[in-house]
Amino acid sequence: MERDIDGMQLELTRLELLLEMKENEKQLLLEAKNAERQLLEEMRTKLEEAVHAEQLANKEKTRFLARMSHEIRTPMHSILGITEAQLQKDNHSKETEEAFLRIYSSSNLLLSIINDILDFTKLEAGKMEIIHAAYDTICMILSTIQLNQVYIGDKKIDLKLDVDEKLPARLVGDELRVRQILNNILSNAFKYTSEGSVHLSFRAEDICDGRVTFVIKVEDTGQGMTQEQLDSLSVEFSRYNVEANRAIEGTGLGLNIAYHLINLMDGTVTAESTLGEGSTFTIRLPQRQCGNAVVGADIKAKPFARLSKLQPTPMPYGRVLVVDDVEANLYVAEGFLAPYEINVDMVESGAAAIEKIKSGEIYDIIFMDHMMPGMDGVEATKIIREMGYSHPIIALTANAFSEMTESYTDGDFTDYASKPLDIYQMDTFLMRYIKEASEFNEE
DSSP: OHHHHHHHHHHHHHHHHHHHHHHHHHHHHHHHHHHHHHHHHHHHHHHHHHHHHHHHHHHHHHHHHHHHHHHHHHHHHHHHHHHHHHHTOSOSOHHHHHHHHHHHHHHHHHHHHHHHHHHHHHHHTTOOOOOOEEEEHHHHHHHHHHHHGGGTTTSEEEEEEEEOTTSBSEEEEOHHHHHHHHHHHHHHHHHTOSEEEEEEEEEEEEEETTEEEEEEEEEEOSOOOOHHHHHTTTSTTOOSSTTTTTTSOOOSOHHHHHHHHHHHTTOEEEEEEETTTEEEEEEEEEEEEOSSOBOOSTTSEEEOOSSOOOOOOOOTTOEEEEEOSOHHHHHHHHHHHGGGTOEEEEESSHHHHHHHHHTTOOOSEEEEESOOSSSOHHHHHHHHHHTTOOSOEEEEESOOOHHHHHHHHSSSOSEEEESSOOHHHHHHHHIIIIIHHHHHHHO
């Protein structure tokens, strides 16, 4: 009997030990789960902090790039603007005009290199975005041609322009990037063609329900390329036949950037070339039609001189305010506006512009620089609009980052233009907001 009791006690002890072990095991599992949960929570917190830090770093990088874009491009825009204004005059000697042409050409090349480096950096950082806004088709075409004619130099090259009469006069798309694509491909055509011609054509295809395919074709009688060279065009820093073309300026990024931009715009590009005979690039970009006006026959086919001179329409009844903290930019604007006989006021800050409006001044156009110390152009324009001012205010910007550009297209600005503002862009704004508005009011 005692033996049975002892056996039962042993069994009971063993069960108690098993229960204790189970309880300990359960406690260990609970502690392990808690530790795992805590570890996961710490990892999640660290991940969130890392993502937040990366987002802040990206924002700072974007702000830095935008600031550098503005700081680097601003003096170049002043040089180009002053030179272009002088080239529009007829009172220079041949030697002086040739000197201005060389300054214009060198400045344009330097600006192109700066743009390539900054834009390549944006593409690498994934910061390049397409911003849609209405733009003047002919103004975009003519100003881009004007900028690139300097590459002709003394070479015997005929530039031929062919524009489809049915091409919409105004399109909706990213004008800055369309210009950049055309500029990069057209400049190459001039650089790699020593004699012959460069034929530039524009047409509209697939026009339906406000949508249109903008087709740009650039044909040259230059060096041409092999198939292997054609296949390497979209590779950054690549230049074909480097030894033979050592004297040709550029970074080797232009076509790579153009190809990236075309893809971002859901467009296509095809390249055809025959070595020793020339090359043809055809770009198709989806755009939207803005209004029903078309370019018509006036500019269907036109030859170009080295640097064509605009014939301004006098508008002595017009009033313009230019707001810019850079004195050189005010000088450029004054030079551009002088031939129009327009009444011009100039101030160097957003606060000064606000005081002008407070005093009761009314302008046909206010050209407002975006990035100024103290109060920037966006803030100044917001305050002016809150005062009930409804006349056109056009933003001038040396960068095209999405967060900045959206404030132009969706905010209080009537329109915006990327610097350098050239003769054709200025003429388009003056004709649209002063000349045409005046004629409409008279009717």
